[in-house]
Amino acid sequence: MVIAIKKINIRKSINREDLDCTKDALEKACELCTTCKASSELLPHLPDFFDCLRYPVVAKCALYWIEIILGTESYFKFNTDQTPLHLALLDEISTNHCLLHSRIFDLLISIFERSFKELEDLVQLELKKTVVDRMIHLTTCDYVVPVLKYIVSKWKSKDTDLSLIRHFIAEFFDVIDLPLSKQIIENFKPLLKDEDLIGTIQRHAATKVLAEFMAETN
Structure with a gap:
């Protein structure tokens, strides 16, 4: 009917x-x-x-x-x-x-x-x-973009435990594939410049995708 x-x-x-x-x-x-x-x-x-x-x-x-x-x-x-x-x-x-x-x-x-x-x-x-x-x-x-912008804003405000930001970055690059859009890359760049974040991830939770992404954006 x-x-x-x-x-x-x-x-x-x-x-x-x-x-x-x-x-x-x-x-x-x-x-x-x-x-x-x-x-x-x-x-x-x-x-x-x-x-x-x-x-x-x-x-x-x-x-x-x-x-x-x-x-x-x-x-x-x-x-x-x-x-x-x-x-x-x-x-x-x-x-x-x-x-x-x-x-x-x-x-x-x-x-x-x-x-x-x-x-x-x-x-x-x-x-x-x-x-x-x-x-x-x-x-x-x-x-993707709204979530990424929020995480970057929490990093900039310095009111969030850095381990949570590291966790986001490590998990994000564990589930995504390259290439990423220009918009995502531009939003991610500030995080990549923070050695306290990226250095720790590279030492303890390095991912192939993250390494490739950093090589492409450097």
């Missing part, structure tokens, strides 16, 4: 089967979000939840839900896994829905810049590395 919608002299058809599938996915996702209060409760249902997240409207609603969950004061205090589940869900949404990239990035920035006074310093650092990993995943989904 096809439903026809007329809008500003444009006739658009919607397949009723697609509409029903979206409705079913939305209802299933809502059920999981309301009944699975803890990460451990949602974990067994991840395949079903991922299937629901393929639908844009479900992904947008799920992102709103994740924003609320991650904004809870005690969330990271009680979710000490290397990658908390609700953070990992952002990767799945990023992969499938490019229109949500900027909103996901804003959420990651808010977490990265948040003060977690209830956590030990090393735990905070590991958490922020996990957030950086989510930013790296965004770059693999073609959301």
